[in-house]
Amino acid sequence: MSLQDDSSIWQDVISRTVKSIVSVSFRHYDSVEYDHPRKSTANGFVVDKKQGIVLVNRHVACSAVFSGKIKFHNSEECRVEVLYCDPIHDFGFLKFDPKNVEIETIGEISLRPDLARVGTEVRIVGNDSYQQLSILSGFISQVQRNVFRGEKHNGDDPYCDFNTFYMHATTSYGTSGSPVINIDGYAVGLQAGGRTYYSTDYFLPLQKVKRALEIVRKGGQVSRGCFQTIWEHTAFNSCSHYGLPEDIEGRIRNKYPDNVGMLVAKYVVKNGNSDKKILVGDILVSVDGEDVVDFSELDRILDESVNKSLSIEVLRNSKLLKFYVLVADLHTLSYNEFVKFGGMTFHNMTYQLVQFSSEPFEGVFVACGGPTNVICRSKLFKIDGREISSLAELKGFCRKAVHGQWYMFEFKQLQATFRVKNPAEKNIPVRFDLHFFPDFVSARKDGRWTVEKLSGSNGTSTRLLPSVIRMEKVIDEVNNSTVIGGKSGFGAKVEEDKNENDTEKAATEEKKREIEKSEKFEKSDKSEKPEKPEKPEKFHKTEANPSIPTVPPHTISHITSLPYSNILQSFVTVTVAQPINCDSRELMGYDNEGNPNHYETERKKTGYVIDKDLGIILTANAVFSYFSTLHITFFDQVRLPVSIKYIDVQQNFALLQYDPSMIVAPITEPRVSSTKKNNFGIGEKMHLFVSNSSQGVCSRKDDSFRNFRYSSHIGKGSDTLLVERELEADTFQMCGILTDPETDELIGMAGCREYDKSRVRGVHEVHRVLEKIRNKESLSGKRFLNVYFTKSSFLHARECGLSEERALECTRDGGGGVYSVVFASSDTGFKTGDLLLQIEGRNVTEEDLEVFSSLEKFEVLVLRDSKELTLKVETIPASVLLSSRLFLWCGHIVQKPWIDVWQIQKSEWPSEMIIFDDMSRSVDARFVTHVNSQRVRTMDELLKVLLDIPNGTYATLVVEEENEGSKTLSIYCNYDTSPLIEYVREGRHWTRTEYGVKETRVVEWDEWTKGE
Template structure:
């Protein structure tokens, strides 16, 4: 088949299209390359001025919280070392910052200005301190910003030191982003918007154009999309020039939030045709005017402005946008101004006085009882629509948090004195002695109409009290400690009466049960909860001894309060905490309860068994005592999960469960006559990183030996232990592992009901048992006596040396085991350094994690501290400081004296899984001076600073 060749030619429009396209490519390719080169030059230039900023906020203050963050800044004056960034980076309160240039040279940054309204601030560095870097200064050009302009954001996005994000300016009139009530929020300004997907770390980054000019300041972003928000630079330039020239920055306010409204909305609000024509003629590009959005109560404009008022003129000058408004207010601080508004079609002239923004921007705070208090700020008052008056709780600390007065509260009265300022509060608080109680009236910002009252106990023992103020020259907040106050006089004796009950068991116990509260000022020994309450049992009214569980008093460090009959409170003291079992002993001064009719509890010698009837006598949260008749369901091994953080965990114990029980915080199980057969105790535990508690019965024979000894005299060692955690293995399982028939019959004869064998689960590292016992060993006998219960093992272990018969790998072995003496002294000392708490390793680390006593345990770090900044972590162990091994607190304190002159130190840490890490810390003794807390036995806990000498 033949094919006919068809004549084919391109249509004219196709041909004509290709010719211009080829020509365009020929022309634009070098243009595109030129544009890329210009961008590269602009980015390279900007990168030389950009710093990755690392900020530590050591104290919560106003809208900021103590924390360590990363951000961006850039040099705007290389000769003076002035760096521009965001206000939320500079922080409203104390700030410690450093900047890292692109060549990784680090420089100290001093905060010199944070704007009270807008999200910009300035740091300063010493240019002479730079050795390897000569940064350039970026020029600020707010007039260059325009819709559709391509931009680059050069910053420390995501903490990556340098990142470059692209975008196109989409809006010039976006409302200021809202970050939530109680947080810093910008207002009375437009924001610029582009889709550049900035994230954490880019705050304070320059937004540059292709010429390398900074046209905006990156400030925030929408977490749900790519939108980023930039602050216009008009007022930034104004402030920068004054800082550069050494001129004070004045900021004025009417305590009014304005909103830009378009003309169509303004017409509905009552804008006259005449005024609209006048405004449009002056600025044809404008599309609206400012209106009053809302006012702060009792501010300069309260009662004069109304929401919806249209702002026309100030001092006969037209005000068409935020920039001219702020310029006018800043020029007339403390002056009266004439303001022309239009309200519902009527033009009004009002006289207002411009307030100094510095007057309503806090610049000092007091630190008392661990709480941070300062004047309520305009930022917070505006967010919650309340007057700028009162004492703001930036951090509740120990003293106030104990009474549920936390961050976000505003105190209006202290000890019967009205307080509106921090100065007034300081004058009152300095008259109150340590341990003295005083009333506090307050409200919470989220519900300012609900007034509340609490009785607070002054604390000058656990935390020092001081007054601090902002010094913008030095960039610090120096503090002056308050004069020491004598301890409050000893409480006077008081008397109360117990309720009566028709239930014999309850009536017998009502005078022997009390409520015990325990508050911890610091996190130690893995115990992160700080408030506890539970039932206490009077065991020696002559000495004032009260038995409690360790879920009520978990450690020795804290304040004890004992409450009688739900009426009378007296202070207490921790006598000891049992190192193994779930009980502790606290005491009170018996003279303080006057003629209150208390009596010692009576213990029963009859052990409980499943099916026995008992009376649960317990204390409810409202202090009411209840009686509940029930039955013992079973007695079985207590099995609590291993906590992720080493802390006290009850082991080697059989506990009682009931067929039914009432909801209580603790109590006792008694017979019908009120004789105690078991403690109804709360056990704390941790599962899946969540803390919980369970209440079960503890047979009284577990603690009777200890109580009899305790009645006689105190001793340093209260028990001995095999340093091993045990559990039960069924007898049939033991046979599978090689237990012969003779031994099996012997075990059955010894305990015919339970039919189990004791198994070693884990052995404490560093103990004698670690050398002779292994996990999986089955304990058969001790010193020739068969043992099948925890109590039998415990009683046998009170000897210094034991001969243990065990089954291992199918073989019967006999090993000699030295027991370990344990005391109930508990924690008696810790050292705080670099914002972390260090103390001796609690025995739970060896028992639960298998680590020997090596180094100091890190129990806590404060956010915003050098420890937090440089990676010191709780549960870690400090084993070496600046090349010297650290074994104990004495060696640690000695080493701190030796390295006192060093600005940074090397620290070796070991994690719970044995991973070693070498860290470097830059110290900050201004906000985190080292101190020691010690219980000397005679005067109780005493705090002392660790001086460099």
């Protein structure tokens, strides 16, 4: 056959194949094994067009709660759900309703694993990076290749297949989930991974895939068995080193002439069915009387013998040994239940975790540590000294946990055995936030996901109201639990067959056993330690109450012995967590794909006690939102709760408050300067106090100002006048406080901001707010004007048309010159480039610009287009810069604009709310203007429209951006997995309303405040 004929045939094959290729857009809502919640795209292909079955990789058809859609070659889309996910191998099935595909003629690709041979020419057909149709060519060079631990996906993906062969081809790295097509149009493999720098692709053979497909087509359950042992196919020559006798080798070679080796045990699960029977290095000879030389025969026998004891013969040091081993059910060893509590996610140990970390199955896995210090991907052993060996025991603890109370967690981070040694166990305190995470959620996968919510001891007021969400789809219920996924397609009903009563009975018995375990944990807890009150007891300094945490002076002698200890003794460590990613992205890191990195949800900053009697702490560059949880640590000895008293996002500082009666310690307070001093002089001497949270040390540097400049760059923490003053060399990146060398008075704050420069500010505004707190005055008087200035030279002013007479006038009576507008929103009356000449008839000094934050109305004189103009200026309350209300809706966050948006959005806003994806790196200001063609301008209007959107349908949003105009967004409303949640903060009172499909759950609580 000529090359031209081959090309024509391949063109015909590709033209038929593309009708079966789909792009999968999906979202995982929970952390599972080594994967965090994410949204992504992948490939798949239709293997049954009548029933709507799509073959994908395992990481797509994840065992976690799933939501997704597929797109065909003609861009037609439809929803999909998970039909089957293999416990260990890299494949799964998604299901769609073919009736929902009205235009595209759906094709299907037949699975022919028997046609995969060395030398077969293949094409890898997929949609790379959600782009339509990418085709790669190659030749199969291996069909019985071992999967080495840690090799797949360049070694950076913890998931690793095992107990199977892989095929190998030399071609550029294709897209996972693509079919490997031969010249006849059959699928001979599934693209599963590769190495980009070696031009290598790995394909999963389809023998197991074909068997599973035939079973799910008939509505059956795919049985999967194992000996809890990982095997590796090893050449006969290597087997002889392990003691393979010549007679047995000869018999196997004669019986299987195409075979080149035997299976050798490489890993045995600790405390598993084969432990103490099969040893690493044993050569597998037969199972249940049948010779076994490859994975296909082994899988066939085990999958047909689940929960049965089989005889197994192995060779060990040339001796033939025989054992009876119980075949375990692989599905029970996979991810089948999870618990979410206090922002953390737990689930059972799985086969993937066990083979990756060499840990036994017993125990609980911490998939996500949330806002706590528990490391993600860890194994939990104990809580407060009591063993946690199962999820049932964990539930018993969760039912008793109290908001704000500290518990000791003993855990160990799981690491790959082929990379580094497992780290030592850690024992750290954990504080649960049950206000932002008020529900104890337990989910179980019994053919479908069911969710149960139980209230913990969060010290809140909880009310259950009827659901107000418009419902058009039937919602199944199992044991009063919300059904997350159907069993066999959309709108699938619970099958009523003759086994239903038996199934319910078994489920009831299982639930009883769990309750017994949970109650056992609770009883043991009560016997060991008296039950603690739901609200922490308030301590008072009396001789009758010696339980107050105390810091003896001799324990901090390394600080008190220093000549400047009066300053250092005011230092505290402030730990900040942001449970909801709003207002600022400062506290949230991201991985290489732009997904939130949960390792960085908690940060340690430095605070300074400025009033020890009231418990007031100053901190800068740390707290940007009321949607934060905080605690403080004194001298690395005592940890206390703390509340947010005041936030100034313009000058980038916050005042926190703790209860001074809850600690006895030699705490000092520096005196805060009341001088309106922002203009530090060049060469002026001062002391810079800095701390290193990682090393737990504090130090003082004798320094001076070397330079200052007026910045034209606007960033977070900017007030009306943008000024950056630089410190001497080697300290420009330091964050800390500045004191007067003569009086030790606190005169400024230094913090790393844009371009790694130390921005230095005076603390007179801190003093003003502190005095209001001391006098019990209202803190809500600060104003805001969305205009920013930089000081302008007279040369620039003259070039803009400033007259000589006005130039001299601007310098009289202490005038500081002229100031240029670098940014102004359209509703202020200012324009970029305006020169500010006078405020209320007075020449402008830097301190005079503070009227922008104090007066409601005033007049200014500006120079615009060489003409002097008088503008009437009106400010707004600065409280608009801090969010007090937001929505969590279908994986998105909706809130009012925060300060970053005010600083970049010049034009008039089309609405008062911004929407962004809670898993996206981008925080572009996208204002919501329409939902399903209805105009919305306020949060109240939006809430009314959202509640009218039926569950299980799409919502079409029109959003508007500053530079790109209007766009449309299509969001799938799945209130089962992602309900609409509203947070509202009024004063110090919080309300969390969850608009669920079954009920409306309202949770209320009050922030702690001293003397209020």
